[in-house]
Amino acid sequence: MTKTVExxxxxxxxxxxxxxxxxxxxxxxxxxxxxxxxGRGMAFSEVxxxxxxxxxxxxxxxxxxxxxxxxxxxFEEERELTVMLLIDVSGSNDFGSGNQLKxxxxxxxxxxxxxxxxQNNDKVGVIFFSNQIEKFIPPKKGTSHILRIIREVISxxxxxxxxxxxxxxxxxxxxxxxxxxxxxxxDFMGNTAFDQAMRIAARKHDLVALRITxxxxxxxxxxxxxKFKDAETGNxxxxxxxxxxxxxxxxxxxxxxxxxxxQLFARGGIDNTxxxxxxxxxxxxxxxxKKRESRR
Numbered sequence: 001m002t003k004t005v006e007x008x009x010x011x012x013x014x015x016x017x018x019x020x021x022x023x024x025x026x027x028x029x030x031x032x033x034x035x036x037x038x039g040r041g042m043a044f045s046e047v048x049x050x051x052x053x054x055x056x057x058x059x060x061x062x063x064x065x066x067x068x069x070x071x072x073x074x075f076e077e078e079r080e081l082t083v084m085l086l087i088d089v090s091g092s093n094d095f096g097s098g099n100q101l102k103x104x105x106x107x108x109x110x111x112x113x114x115x116x117x118x119q120n121n122d123k124v125g126v127i128f129f130s131n132q133i134e135k136f137i138p139p140k141k142g143t144s145h146i147l148r149i150i151r152e153v154i155s156x157x158x159x160x161x162x163x164x165x166x167x168x169x170x171x172x173x174x175x176x177x178x179x180x181x182x183x184x185x186x187d188f189m190g191n192t193a194f195d196q197a198m199r200i201a202a203r204k205h206d207l208v209a210l211r212i213t214x215x216x217x218x219x220x221x222x223x224x225x226x227k228f229k230d231a232e233t234g235n236x237x238x239x240x241x242x243x244x245x246x247x248x249x250x251x252x253x254x255x256x257x258x259x260x261x262x263q264l265f266a267r268g269g270i271d272n273t274x275x276x277x278x279x280x281x282x283x284x285x286x287x288x289x290k291k292r293e294s295r296r
Contacts, residue, residue, distance in 0.1 A: 085110050091161030102277055109210055110126070129164070134159060139180075164194070182201065182208065185210045198268055222241055
């Protein structure tokens, strides 16, 4: 009975996310997605007469010599991409102070990106990671494949609770041979020792970081003596939140970590955005897409 209820609940959540994210993808993201993440490879299409303003580097000298008139090679963009979703499933993603856990926000982000990808005829694959590789779903096309991904994101139970972003990035580099657009979806709760793995992955793939956070993690209120549990280690810690000095120290530590992450992304040339659990993710995603589009 319990398993049936759980299966029904998962199906309901999958269906709800499918309806919402498919709609967003159809109405908002599909065009922006293609403009921001379109294929960078170019394939020869045809030869035509040279026109003023054409790039002279594309002149086809053989045809030009034959007809005694300049002709250029025309190239078409290779539109098909491989999209990889690197999803952090560590224990810290089971936190949420409002109506939504970080894990559920990850599921929605994965879904809207996946539906946008298949509208562009792209393949989509997933790497679930904690402090180890938990599951790998190779890139494929099709709606049924996307629904499987959403179902896995919602219901997947990792073996471990820790975080090692470097492990996920190293697996991406070794497992996916063709250049892909890779979205790293994580709360980045942990150390920044993944610098080298991130730089190597960013050289091979078009890496984009989606940083998920909850406002309560950033600003702990004065609510007296509170017991905190580390979701990844299971350790308990009693904290006197009425201590203004402690709250200020905590705030500065988070600010320092955020600055370190931003510097890390900047050094690697990695596009990134911060997404809160209590806010609509459409605005930060659209801003990210438009920023990328403006650089093309």
